[in-house]
Amino acid sequence: MFHKTLFGRKQEFVNFYLKLCLSKALWERNAQNLFLTYKVIYVRILDLIREVLLKALERKLGLLSVVAISISAMLGSGIFVLPSLAIAQTGPSVWLAYLLASLCVLPASMSKSELATAMPTSGGTYVYLERTFGPLAGTVAGLGLWLSLLLKAAFALVGFGAYLTILADVPLITTAIISLLLITILNIFGVGKVSSALMVVVAIAITSLMALSGISIPVLDKDLMTPFMTGGFSGLMSSTALVFVSYAGVTKVAAIAEEIKSPEKNLPRGILLSLLLVTIIYCVTTFTLVGSVPSSELIGNYRPLYTMAQTVGGKGFAIFISIIGILTMISMANAGILASSRFPFAMGRDRLLPGAIGTLHKKYLTPVWSILLSSIIVAATILFMDVTKIAKLASGFMLLIYVFENIAVIVLREMRVQWYRPQFKSPMYPFLQILGILSGVGLLFGMGFIIVTAILVISIPGVALFLAYSRKRTTRRGVLGIRGKRSDLVDENVSLTNFYESIDLTKDAKVVVSLFGNERSPETLIQMAAAMSEGENLEVAHFTEVPEQTELKDLNTETVYLRSLRRRIIAMSVEQNIPITFDPIASHDISRSVFEISQRLHCLWLFKEWGGKKRGNFTVHNPVGWLRNHLQCNLAIFRDAGVRYIRKVLVIVNNNCDYELVVDTADHFATMNKASLDLVKIFKEKTPKNVLDEAQNRLASMCERTKVLSKSRVLISNKPVEDIIQLTAEYDLFVFGASNHSFIKDVIGSDDDRLIAGASCSVISVQSSQIIHEGRS
Template structure:
């Protein structure tokens, strides 16, 4: 399959992003917005830009992680699953067609300046031109990129001239009152004008065609947002400073009005021409984009199959284009201008809330395939601000948009269960999201067995596509290990049986077919060769396989069941399990896996000669020391047991610990030692002691406080501060 050529430069992408924003937001909306808040309308545009900034950063991150995915619908579906993906697809479709309908209403108003049209018939004229747009989209008449750039250039030139000539003529009398409905009116206006900036994220859908997207995509979004914020704020200030509020608040062609005031009738006509061209172009591109959402959803089996068909001659999705245009016609004819703008803003706010939430979900669940070159700064505070501010704006938009969003959720769920419930795709959140009562109150004991097919990338060498059924340890290799051989060695050291199963696991999104990864993979060849070399050098019985999966946690869990292993061994970055809301796959495995679980944090130590075991309070010493002794024997290393006791412990208390520990250590085959340190800072004490050792063995904490349970424990402090490699053991009978 050929890939799209990355040919779009930073300047071109900025122009495309500006083109997505430049239209009804400034040519139609300012007067209606001024009616809600007064001369402070320019401030509403500024605050709206700040509220949309998190979505721009979040969408930049998502687009660089999935540069050829096709936009917001897919991001939301991958994060939350097909049900919310269906809701998002409908919401995006409606927001775009509403924005395009709003543009066509404004187009009719500007056209009436140039051609004598009865004001009552402007909507009929708008529907007529919508019919022409319908034919253009069905026949597949492509937009010429240079024409779009010319339109953007003309619009920017017109607005710049208005700014240049209008600023000196601002009448301070018109700037009062600043707030006609108080702060609540200002914030509701922020929500109202939010749709003006929606186009800033459109370029994410063409991330696969941008040169150096991990840098140029976020730069283009931020720069275009800055440019358009400057234009919107400045022009809004010029409008309220030159036109009395009582005239401006009913005006849906304010750019013509200000141009007529500043330059006379012919300058006004010129501005009207630019308004007509800009708004018709925006409406056309809106139909083009909006009609693709139901088309993509139908191809994902979330809508009736006839919507996924393309015209045999024109190669366009005729049915979805017709559906979009018919819906737009109904909106234009039966909704007033303000309701159209409110609904468009509401649906876009909802989408951007989900975009911000998607970044949180994908980061916190640590999905293996999610590795964006660009990461949003100040995570998660930027995303939390975007989510909270979005919810506030939805409330301020009023009851009608809010009820419309609820209706979209109901319709989306109904459509999913009628058409999309047979899809096998699931979102990352469903794979790794908590069910609090189940996971906090008790652990699963009897698990339904599933069939698992090992999809290997090779048909030769040590790979045969069969799992060892009697492996004592299963070592899961996820591709992010410092040294896969060292992790397999640790598995061999823990193993109590003859055989070890090493499995390289590659997780891909649900939207990616597993068959796409069936080709030979040089990295798997290399890994198989190295594991085979380790087996010969250490005289170990290691079977190596490669697996491709959509769900890494469930796959690892099922692998441990099929092999009936004693231990599951994985690499680790030191992050402890998270809480109810989001978590990483390791947290799920620790809670649900049937076998004992070993997490190895590789700090670069390649020769293990001294092992330190530090037990957390409440552990059964003998079980952990037996495992530590086995590891020490494997490496021919000495074993030291460390107890860190509170500073107030008496000599008698310490003597009791020495006596009980000596009894256990005497059963060990390895050379052993005992250290007891008095310290109220156990983390620092263990950290300093670990500097003299090669491997630190820890158990998992038995209990977490309520803060950890709700919001997660973040980094394991003992592991993070350790100077040597760390092995954290979870044993089910402890």
């Protein structure tokens, strides 16, 4: 493997060797310069070899590593401190609260696994949400994620202080603040990463908790477990929301998806296994806790497992459990400061926060200002908030983020984002995501007014920060911004800039064909468009959508698919003597690109293939759906049914379209293929006879104007879509006028989509620019 990798870098070695040979010719002129040249070459070769060796020896994380990392991110204050707070709200049913919280985490776990395999190097939840919802949502989400991790770190430090008081008589708050100061210094100096020893601590913690539960089972007292729910159902739900933070670390492993071997398999499996194991540990531990220690001794007790261990195993065992708790919570607090400081750092680099926060210290190479700011907030939380509020706020923020992660998966799938190609797809989509959204919102309401206040405290400063500072420094809009309402494209004063130098804008095209890479048969679509161009210029544009964070100039390599497509289009142009221009276009914004190319080339027609409902989607949204009602040219949407010989053409004439354009289009295709033409208009039953006669006369006059043999008829039906679909079995091409696009039709599906999907023959849906203009006026 090393030999192959080294061989792949041979060009760099050749370049250095040529420099070396050229330097020999200058030996007598400047020996000192030659020596320096040799030294530079030698150092560079060593760097190359070192780089190759590091790549060759790079280890991929397997399933066990994923499970270990995920568990290590969960165990801590969530089990060593939090049960006492949850018992105060629900009593002995605390184990059920942990179980319900685990079930609520499951949808977000699957959603984040999908997002991570689609964006493995994106940097976590902040960027997932920023890419999906735009920089405004990214700013608010970044602040929320940052504070949730800080609150969790503060909670861990309070728990650390509580257990430390067992070993030494020290004040809790002072101990937590001193520990925070030491952690801050460690992070600034760049030694804040958790070593492999943490894995050993986690293994010991798991074993100790299982042993603690095991020795507690024989002494369980059923009387201590009644009444089961002291706070009723509302208390159980409030407790479930409170302990939700215990599972917050389950998805942290998704941030290193690019280091996991076979992430499409090992990431979701690892998350599921770790979630299952930790759920068992939490539920069994809390079940034995309430069965061995009276609830009155646990409420307000910040070291419940010490009390439990002392009750069932004696003083020595209790001290051992305390030491394990201290180690796990101090490592969790350290990891919390380390991870949380990266959110404002990333936002600073994205220009959503002042640039100083997004810079590294020149000597220590750590985000010093971000770390200091994070530590100050943790200190303020410890000093001025009680433990229950800290836990509630941390859980509330994580619940909110998990809700939006589930929404993000739905948005990215349904918006048909080209670059969104996850290696792992969440099962039971979209029901699992909808369950996660509903359960998360329900738990948020169950937490009471405090979480509503907290959300406002985060949202209002986040929105204000974006409007006052960030908005002027970023041009990104996110997927929703790009796919949503585009006033920037219909403004008459808009300047169509930032276009594509590769396209000859001085040469108009009568017809433009837009390809998006998923067409069933691009050649057939181009042939249909060529029939409408009538020998005039035909522009074929292939659009590739890339994330906004990717520079378009970096995409300078044409894919194998595009090379093959270019070759086939050139062959078609030569064989059929059609003037075709092919241009591959990489764009952050497909809607804008399609709009601009149709404007700049002054085309009469825009052809595209029908982007109907795809597998794994529950809406029929397409990338340029909104533009259907705003393009300044006629739009033809084509579905190829594999028909190669067109002999009979069916036209449905309705009052909601430019029927003259529809008939002329169908007549044109019939003429090109020497086919017959049938004009049909549908009426409901009980339509007055004079209306039917008038329609028949109008159809007859249309038939007289067609270039091919045509006939007409009136069809009576109360189920027009079903009857038209049955009628298409007799024809080779079906042409009809499209209805106007709307968001509701995208979600539930329109009659147009049902006709196109159900027709037995090939279909062309025609939409006139004239109708669009009338609709807008």
